[in-house]
Amino acid sequence: MLLRLPESVSEAQECMAEGAVPIGGATLVWAGWQQDGFPAQAMSLRNLPEANVIARGTLGSAVVLNRIDDRVPEVLAHAAATVGTGAVRRTATVGGNLVGSTLRCLLPAALVLDARATVLDQDRVYETDLAEVLAKRHLLLSLHWRDPLTSSYRKLPGEAGGPPPLVVAAAVRTGDGGRNRLHVAVRDGYDVLTDSVGCDAGSDEAIDSLADTSIGTLEPAAWGAVREHVTHLLARPVSR
Ligand SMILES: Cc1cc2nc3c(=O)[nH]c(=O)nc-3n(C[C@H](O)[C@H](O)[C@H](O)COP(=O)(O)OP(=O)(O)OC[C@H]3O[C@@H](n4cnc5c(N)ncnc54)[C@H](O)[C@@H]3O)c2cc1C
Structure with missing residues (x-):
């Protein structure tokens, strides 16, 4: 090769x-490649x-x-x-x-x-x-990307050889109209769900809105992890 x-x-x-x-x-x-054979050429972008x-x-x-x-x-x-x-x-x-x-x-x-x-x-x-x-x-x-106001990531503990651990990622970004939006993405198994809601009114309202999106369809334990994650993120001070 x-x-x-x-x-x-x-x-x-x-x-x-x-x-x-x-x-x-x-x-x-x-x-x-070791099992099935190497390609004639490979290209690395490291340079x-x-x-x-x-x-x-x-x-x-x-x-x-x-x-x-x-x-x-x-x-x-x-x-x-x-x-x-x-x-x-x-x-x-x-x-x-x-x-x-x-x-x-x-x-x-x-x-x-x-x-x-x-x-x-x-x-x-x-x-x-x-x-x-x-x-x-x-x-x-x-x-x-445009840098968010704040963001955080959490991977729950997983068992070796078990299903992929739940991942919750969230970021607060200022939208075009100047209002802040909370963006959430969740890896549940091998699927990734993502949605966003307004968050200027506080974490309780943002979580209520999130419950009406695709993220709200997660099973209770995963939804609980999302709620906790969002609550912590929105409790952080953010500066514009
Ligand atoms: C022990 C172990 C644990 C792991 N745990 C995790 C984990 O917890 N979470 C997780 O996300 N992943 C995990 N992985 C996967 C790991 O992230 C991947 O091995 C890695 O991301 C592949 O990266 P690589 O650069 O070596 O890709 P390569 O092996 O070089 O390539 C993999 C594929 O990506 C393609 N590719 C590479 N670069 C590009 C490019 N620039 N554009 C388009 N295609 C490209 C290649 O053509 C190839 O098809 C684990 C892997 C191992 C071995």
Whole structure:
């Protein structure tokens, strides 16, 4: 297998055109390749500057999970810090987690930030939403968002070999009309539910409104975890 390390977008497009398979840290693909055979070419974006950014409002797809720190909102930094083991986080990347894994612990965090994705095609670079990236398995270059007023993430304890643990991500963002909205995403099993409600009237009203959304259809224990999470988040002081 030839591992290609493009240093520019145009070089990455050449690799794509020549059939190179994208990889991040290869933490998921390696075992399958050993069993089924290696592709002729793979491409890592680790030398491509656009895929390695970590800054306010931007996170590159080749960034390794354990490099994610408080330059990004708490919800995203905390999500990255709870993926797998230290060894996995030292190797696995944002792109591999969001596009390539089944658990996708970063996805609820990215959803509450309303993150947009910059993706690479053979002949263009363009922005799209996460749903399209996941459905079409686009080559992800980076994520972009507007920083929220506040945000938080919680992964409940899970049992080894058991079902995926419940994940609750939440963020308060100022909407276009200047009013604050609470955005919540919940990973329940392998499904991710997401919704948003106004929250200027306080946490009781926000929770009542949330009960009427898709999130309110969760079974009681999961709904209880969401309520608790939202109550704590909305009790924090926020500054505009
Ligand atoms: C022991 C263990 C525990 C784990 N626990 C968790 C957990 O708690 N939560 C969780 O969310 N995940 C967990 N994972 C999964 C982990 O997050 C993935 O291994 C990792 O995200 C894959 O990242 P990678 O960079 O190694 O991807 P790779 O293995 O390199 O690639 C995986 C797939 O993603 C595709 N891909 C890679 N980069 C891109 C890109 N930029 N654009 C488009 N497609 C791309 C590849 O083509 C491939 O199909 C665990 C994994 C292990 C081994």
